Amino acid sequence: MSSSVRVTSSPTKGRALTSVHTQRAGTPILALPPTLLLPTTPHLEAFCTYCLAPGTPKACTQCHAAYYCHQSCQRAHWRDVHAKECKPLTKMGQQRAMSLPTQVRLLMQCLLKGESLDTLRGSGDKDPDIEMMAMAGVAYSGLETSEQNVKRASDIVTKIQTNAFNWADDEAGQIGVFLEPTFAMMNHTCTPNAMVQVVGRKIILRAERDIKGGEEIEISYTDYTWPKKMRAAALKSYHFECQCSRCKEDLNVYQVCAATEGNDLDTFSLALGASSIKQHPAATNSDTARAASKLSEDLCSLMKFSDASQYDLTALLMRLRRCKALVEKGLWAVFPLPNILSEVATTLAQHGSFPQALAITCLVAVSGDPHRYPATFFPVRLRALYLIAKLLSHTAADTAAPASTGLDSAMQTALNEIDQVALCQMLLMMVIRLAPLGFAHEWDLAKDANELLSEINQLPGRDREVSLIQSWIQNPTDEQSRAFFKFAVVDPVHTLADLGKTVISELIVN
Numbered sequence: 001m002s003s004s005v006r007v008t009s010s011p012t013k014g015r016a017l018t019s020v021h022t023q024r025a026g027t028p029i030l031a032l033p034p035t036l037l038l039p040t041t042p043h044l045e046a047f048c049t050y051c052l053a054p055g056t057p058k059a060c061t062q063c064h065a066a067y068y069c070h071q072s073c074q075r076a077h078w079r080d081v082h083a084k085e086c087k088p089l090t091k092m093g094q095q096r097a098m099s100l101p102t103q104v105r106l107l108m109q110c111l112l113k114g115e116s117l118d119t120l121r122g123s124g125d126k127d128p129d130i131e132m133m134a135m136a137g138v139a140y141s142g143l144e145t146s147e148q149n150v151k152r153a154s155d156i157v158t159k160i161q162t163n164a165f166n167w168a169d170d171e172a173g174q175i176g177v178f179l180e181p182t183f184a185m186m187n188h189t190c191t192p193n194a195m196v197q198v199v200g201r202k203i204i205l206r207a208e209r210d211i212k213g214g215e216e217i218e219i220s221y222t223d224y225t226w227p228k229k230m231r232a233a234a235l236k237s238y239h240f241e242c243q244c245s246r247c248k249e250d251l252n253v254y255q256v257c258a259a260t261e262g263n264d265l266d267t268f269s270l271a272l273g274a275s276s277i278k279q280h281p282a283a284t285n286s287d288t289a290r291a292a293s294k295l296s297e298d299l300c301s302l303m304k305f306s307d308a309s310q311y312d313l314t315a316l317l318m319r320l321r322r323c324k325a326l327v328e329k330g331l332w333a334v335f336p337l338p339n340i341l342s343e344v345a346t347t348l349a350q351h352g353s354f355p356q357a358l359a360i361t362c363l364v365a366v367s368g369d370p371h372r373y374p375a376t377f378f379p380v381r382l383r384a385l386y387l388i389a390k391l392l393s394h395t396a397a398d399t400a401a402p403a404s405t406g407l408d409s410a411m412q413t414a415l416n417e418i419d420q421v422a423l424c425q426m427l428l429m430m431v432i433r434l435a436p437l438g439f440a441h442e443w444d445l446a447k448d449a450n451e452l453l454s455e456i457n458q459l460p461g462r463d464r465e466v467s468l469i470q471s472w473i474q475n476p477t478d479e480q481s482r483a484f485f486k487f488a489v490v491d492p493v494h495t496l497a498d499l500g501k502t503v504i505s506e507l508i509v510n
C-alpha cells in the first residue's frame, strides 16, 4: 500500500481508504495496474483485451475470443492469464466464448489464476443468478462442478460484484471493468472528493477537490450527474443505500456545484467566473431546482449509451426534441441533455457539419460541463476542449475561403472575428496542463493534444501571439493573463456557444 493512503474503518460502510496527507485538487494520489481487467462483452471486438485501447484489434488465432492492438499486449496477456484461459475458451467455441457475461469471464480468470480475492469482501448473497454464474464459470474453466468449487466460485462472484469498477474510455465511456485491491477499499458517495482516471493500462486515483490528511477518500461508483433513481439502480449490486446530500436532498447538478468548495473554479475554466456558475436559477430558486430534478428523472430513459460510431442522426434528433423543456429552461447541464448534445455534435461532425458541431460543443463546454463537473481538470471537460480545438481546425479552412457557402453568415462572422489559431493553441495547452501531473506523456488525450499543438505551432509569423500565450500559461492567475484568457478564449467560446443555442432551436423545430 502506498504511503499516501491507509485503510481505516467506517462505522457504517466497513473498511475505508483514508488520505495520510493533504492532497491538492488534481493531484494523483495512486497509480496502479489493475489486478483484473476486461472489456465488457459488447466491447470485446472493439477494444484491446489487455490494454483496452480502442481500434480494430486482431483476434487470438486460437480462441478468437481475445483481441489485441499489438503483439506486446498479446504477449503480456498471455503471461498474465491467456495461457490458462485460451484452451477453455477455444473448447467452448467462439460464439459462446464471445457472449459469456463479463462477470463469468472474470470469474474464469480468477479460478484459472488461482486468485481468490482474499482481501476483498463479498455480499455473501446466495441468489440463483450468482449460483448459475458460479456453475458456468467452474464448468467452463474445466473444473469439477463439486459443491465446494461452486461455493468458492459463488464467493468470488459476489466479490467481483461488490468490488469491480467501471473502466471508462475518454471517448466511448464505460467499456470495461477492473478490479484492484487498494481501489476496492474506497467507498462511494455521489459528492466525491476523488476520482478514478484511466491512463494507458494504469488506474489513477486523483483528488477531485482538496483533501485533508485523515479525511476519507471517497469516489463515485456511477456517473454522479445521473438522476437519483438511475444512480440507485446502478448501485444496486453494491448492496447499500447512498446517504450523501445529493441523494438525501435530491440535489440537481447546479445545487451541488453551488455548494462545491476547495476547487479553483476559475483558472482555465470556460465558465464566466466561479460566482456566476454558482448563481444559476436551478441552484437559487427552489421551483426551478425541483423542476430540474423532475425533468431529469422523467427523461433519463432517453439515454442510450450506444456505441459512438453508430449514432443515427434522425433517432438522435427525436431524443433531442423530447428534451425541449430542458432546452427552453436553459437547463443545459441537466442529464440527459448535455449527453445527447455531445452525441448530436459527434454525429454532425461525422456528417461533415463542422460549424454546427463546433457551436454545440462550445455550448456544452460553457453551460453544461462546468456545472456538471466543477473540477476544471475533469476528463469530460478536457475532452470538450480538445474537441473544440479539433473542430476549429476543420472550420478554419472554411472561414479562410471568402466565398464559402458551408457556413451561415452569423457563424462566418463570428469565426472571422476570432483568432482561431490562438484559441486552438490555448485550449490544447489547457488539456496538457490539466492532465494528471507526471502522466501527460501517457494519457491518450494529452498525447493527441500535443500532436495537434505541434502542428499548429509550426504556423509562421505569430511571434507576438506566441509570446502572449507563453506568459499566460506560465502565470495564468495574474491579472493580465486573466484578461488575455477572457479575450482570447472565454469570450470567443461563449460567442460560439450562443450560436449553438440557435443551432439547437433549429434542430428541435425542423
Ligand SMILES: C[S@@+](CC[C@H](N)C(=O)[O-])C[C@H]1O[C@@H](n2cnc3c(N)ncnc32)[C@H](O)[C@@H]1O
Pocket: 012, 013, 014, 015, 016, 120, 121, 162, 163, 164, 183, 184, 185, 186, 187, 188, 189, 237, 238, 239, 240, 241, 242, 243
Ligand atoms: C468496493 S467496496 C468498498 C470497501 C468496503 N467498505 C470494505 O469494507 O471492503 C464496496 C462496498 O462497501 C460498502 N459501501 C461503499 N460505499 C458505501 C456507502 N456510501 N454507504 C454504505 N456502504 C458503502 C458496501 O458494502 C459496498 O458493497
